Amino acid sequence: xxxxxxxxxxxxxxxxxxxxxxxxxxxxxxxxxxxxxxxxxxxxxxxxxxxxxxxxxxxxxxxxxxxxxxxxxxxxxxxxxxxxxxxxxxxxxxxxxxxxxxxxxxxxxxxxxxxxxxx
Numbered sequence: 001x002x003x004x005x006x007x008x009x010x011x012x013x014x015x016x017x018x019x020x021x022x023x024x025x026x027x028x029x030x031x032x033x034x035x036x037x038x039x040x041x042x043x044x045x046x047x048x049x050x051x052x053x054x055x056x057x058x059x060x061x062x063x064x065x066x067x068x069x070x071x072x073x074x075x076x077x078x079x080x081x082x083x084x085x086x087x088x089x090x091x092x093x094x095x096x097x098x099x100x101x102x103x104x105x106x107x108x109x110x111x112x113x114x115x116x117x118x119x
Contacts, residue, residue: 012119
């Protein structure tokens with residue numbers, strides 16, 4: 001994974017960063033055994049577009065501090081879904097409405113939810 005040495009440590013950094021920005025319903029899902037696109041999804045909700053952008057900016061800043069650059073970031077300051085691709089870890093940030101609509105947790109039901117306390 002481009003620059004990521006310890007995935008658990010990076011997942012913890014992402015989780016903690018989203019939590020500090022008041023992200024809601026933060027979930028970490030291990031999809032490595034059911035998909036080749038990534039090992040983990042991190043999914044979180046925001047109350048509004050400003051919070052969503054603040055969460056994305058904070059994650060990107062923390063990752064950059066660790067010399068981990070996103071392969072791609074989809075979404076902009078007006079988006080209600082921001083996808084941040086860090087290779088083996090993909091971060092999905094949603095408005096509450098979009099999260100309910102797209103329901104990634106149901107689509108990836110075969111994934112294993114990880115308790116952030118175990119990171």
